[in-house]
Amino acid sequence: MGLRNRNIITKSLRYIVLIVFAVITILPFWNMIVVSLKPFQFAMSYPPQIVPTDLTFANYKEAWVTGSFGHYFKNSFLITVAATIGGTLVACMLAFALSRYRFPGRRIIFGLFIGTMMIPGITFIIPQYLLLKNLHLLNTYTGLTLLYIAGSIPFHMFLYKGFFDDIPKELEEAVIIDGGNRWTFFSRVAIHISLPAVATSVIMLFNGNWGEFLGALTFMSDPEKWTLPVAIRMLQGAHTTEYGLIFAASIISMLPIIILFLTFQRFIIKGIAAGAVKG
Amino acid sequence: MQNSLTLESAAPTGKPRRSWLRRHYGIYLFALPAIVLFLTFSVYPILYSFVKSFSDWQLLGASPFVGLRNYRTVLSDPNVGIAFKNALLNFVVSIPIQVVFGLLLAIVLDRPIRGRGFFRALFYIPVLVTWIVVIQIYMYMFNKDYGLINYLLIKSHLIGEGIDWLGSPTRTLVSVFAMGGWKGIGWAMLIFLAGLQSIPTDLYEASGLDGASKWQQFRYITVPGLRNTTVFVIVLLSIGAFNVFDQVFLLFNGAAPSDYDVPLSMIYNKAFSDLNFGYSAALSYVMAAVIILISLIQFKLLPKNSGMEG
Numbered sequence: 028m029g030l031r032n033r034n035i036i037t038k039s040l041r042y043i044v045l046i047v048f049a050v051i052t053i054l055p056f057w058n059m060i061v062v063s064l065k066p067f068q069f070a071m072s073y074p075p076q077i078v079p080t081d082l083t084f085a086n087y088k089e090a091w092v093t094g095s096f097g098h099y100f101k102n103s104f105l106i107t108v109a110a111t112i113g114g115t116l117v118a119c120m121l122a123f124a125l126s127r128y129r130f131p132g133r134r135i136i137f138g139l140f141i142g143t144m145m146i147p148g149i150t151f152i153i154p155q156y157l158l159l160k161n162l163h164l165l166n167t168y169t170g171l172t173l174l175y176i177a178g179s180i181p182f183h184m185f186l187y188k189g190f191f192d193d194i195p196k197e198l199e200e201a202v203i204i205d206g207g208n209r210w211t212f213f214s215r216v217a218i219h220i221s222l223p224a225v226a227t228s229v230i231m232l233f234n235g236n237w238g239e240f241l242g243a244l245t246f247m248s249d250p251e252k253w254t255l256p257v258a259i260r261m262l263q264g265a266h267t268t269e270y271g272l273i274f275a276a277s278i279i280s281m282l283p284i285i286i287l288f289l290t291f292q293r294f295i296i297k298g299i300a301a302g303a304v305k306g
Numbered sequence: 307m308q309n310s311l312t313l314e315s316a317a318p319t320g321k322p323r324r325s326w327l328r329r330h331y332g333i334y335l336f337a338l339p340a341i342v343l344f345l346t347f348s349v350y351p352i353l354y355s356f357v358k359s360f361s362d363w364q365l366l367g368a369s370p371f372v373g374l375r376n377y378r379t380v381l382s383d384p385n386v387g388i389a390f391k392n393a394l395l396n397f398v399v400s401i402p403i404q405v406v407f408g409l410l411l412a413i414v415l416d417r418p419i420r421g422r423g424f425f426r427a428l429f430y431i432p433v434l435v436t437w438i439v440v441i442q443i444y445m446y447m448f449n450k451d452y453g454l455i456n457y458l459l460i461k462s463h464l465i466g467e468g469i470d471w472l473g474s475p476t477r478t479l480v481s482v483f484a485m486g487g488w489k490g491i492g493w494a495m496l497i498f499l500a501g502l503q504s505i506p507t508d509l510y511e512a513s514g515l516d517g518a519s520k521w522q523q524f525r526y527i528t529v530p531g532l533r534n535t536t537v538f539v540i541v542l543l544s545i546g547a548f549n550v551f552d553q554v555f556l557l558f559n560g561a562a563p564s565d566y567d568v569p570l571s572m573i574y575n576k577a578f579s580d581l582n583f584g585y586s587a588a589l590s591y592v593m594a595a596v597i598i599l600i601s602l603i604q605f606k607l608l609p610k611n612s613g614m615e616g
Contacts, residue, residue, distance in 0.1 A: 037520075041414045045425050048411060051488070052428055055443045058454050062446070073452045121340035128333045136337065143348055145598045147549050149570050150590035153365075153577055154351035154358075177347035180340050209332055238436030240552055241574075256438045263442065264559055270446055277439040284434045292427055296499050 063274035070270040086275035099258040110175035122187035190221040226294035255280040359587035376588035397547040403487030408494025430492035437552035475565040501535030541604040
């Protein structure tokens with residue numbers, strides 16, 4: 028068999044793998060989109076429709092207006108953006124200190140953060156509830172945001188640290204000689220060099236906070252304060268069979284994270300390669 | 307740095323030597339926000355619930371110290387065994403799916419190929435979708451009467467009539483864990499892609515010049531080069547598999563029968579349904595101990611000398 032033929036076979040095999048997996052990946056979403064675009068009485072008809080007919084946006088309108096998903100969207104968005112900005116800044120600064128400087132307590136701090144990553148969050152959800160209650164932060168955006176930030180620090184600190192460890196000492200000395208201080212070096216140089224880490228971390232933070240369910244359910248019992256995942260779950264409880272409505276709400280909830288991911292995705296692999304899998 | 311410090315302390319300016327705190331406070335300021343938040347919202351609650359795991363913890367009123375009683379109850383509770391067995395099932399079902407297919411896709415998408423960016427993004431999208439949405443799709447697609455899964459299986463003559471996927475604990479859990487594998491393939495793919503990128507390309511070029519075949523290159527460069535990445539992926543997936551919660555919790559709208567329990571849903575139900583907080587806390591720490599043990603064993607497998615540099 029000629030080399031040329033072998034190449035064609037390998038190439039076709041690759042495309043077959045990709046197409047099979049593309050179908051497996053898309054099919055559930057396709058199913059969901061079709062159902063969300065149909066009048067609700069057709070959601071549970073057999074056979075399931077793969078090519079949609081009689082489309083309507085009624086489910087989307089109902090979810091957004093009658094189902095208050097516009098409001099939940101705003102709640103989710105505010106909390107997620109605040110927790111993502113806060114988490115990025117706080118984890119990044121801690122990583123900077125731990126990575127660039129030797130100071131007393133450094134090892135203990137690092138060990139504490141990494142060690143707690145192994146304890147499941149559910150373990151301390153009750154004390155967190157009591158704590159928020161005592162601080163009068165239950166049912167507040169601030170309370171949930173602070174919990175999200177605190178919970179995200181260990182992993183993201185770890186991610187940033189991998190990047191900061193690689194910045195040569197000479198670069199920092201150059202900044203100091205030019206009259207800068209640590210903050211200048213951190214905010215003007217270190218962050219810029221670490222943009223792949225920032226992009227990776229921002230997407231992971233946004234994704235984690237946007238989809239977080241249990242904390243939002245436990246700490247935000249006031250329906251006014253629900254986030255999207257909690258609202259979708261409540262919709263499921265109230266209208267078990269209205270899949271069109273549930274899927275329309277689900278698709279609304281998926282859009283921001285997918286848009287954000289598509290915008291930043293080219294950084295991610297680089298970010299993970301340098302930050303997490305160095306071995 | 308070293309120079310400027312010695313100069314400063316040697317210079318006879320009459321200025322008092324900067325104290326330890328003054329030299330370091332700038333660094334601590336960087337670390338302070340993270341430390342304060344973390345001590346308040348994570349460390350304090352962890353210690354609090356650990357202490358309470360030795361008491362008969364009621365939310366209101368006193369919580370008398372009962373020593374190891376809660377822990378003894380945990381170890382003799384048959385439902386704990388079921389919950390761990392179910393988590394193990396998740397481990398067995400979802401990890402091979404993610405590792406095998408994630409690796410396959412990463413290898414295919416590591417080389418220049420038309421539509422590479424599109425496919426990479428597409429396969430990652432399930433990772434981004436929150437469990438509440440995935441569970442809705444799952445319940446719809448795996449429905450016995452109108453679900454797409456049964457329809458496709460019947461149409462392709464693999465089964466005669468619809469399977470009741472939600473008919474028994476094992477069947478339900480296997481199918482929902484398989485869906486978890488589906489959701490996680492993109493994550494594994496991404497980590498493997500990152501791992502592949504850190505294998506130097508000149509290794510392939512040099513071996514190509516020496517006449518190595520594609521298979522030999524795969525066997526002797528790619529496989530050893532991905533060893534650490536694979537261990538990393540498996541360690542994280544194992545921790546994740548034992549931390550399974552959202553899908554099981556959401557499947558039953560928070561009221562899972564004990565046959566379906568995994569450790570975390572049991573912890574949650576013991577606290578919030580049975581209001582048995584002390585027991586729930588003790589179970590949490592048994593669970594944490596198991597996870598730490600699994601992680602330590604697996605980190606031992608990580609070779610000291612990383613082979614990633616080639």
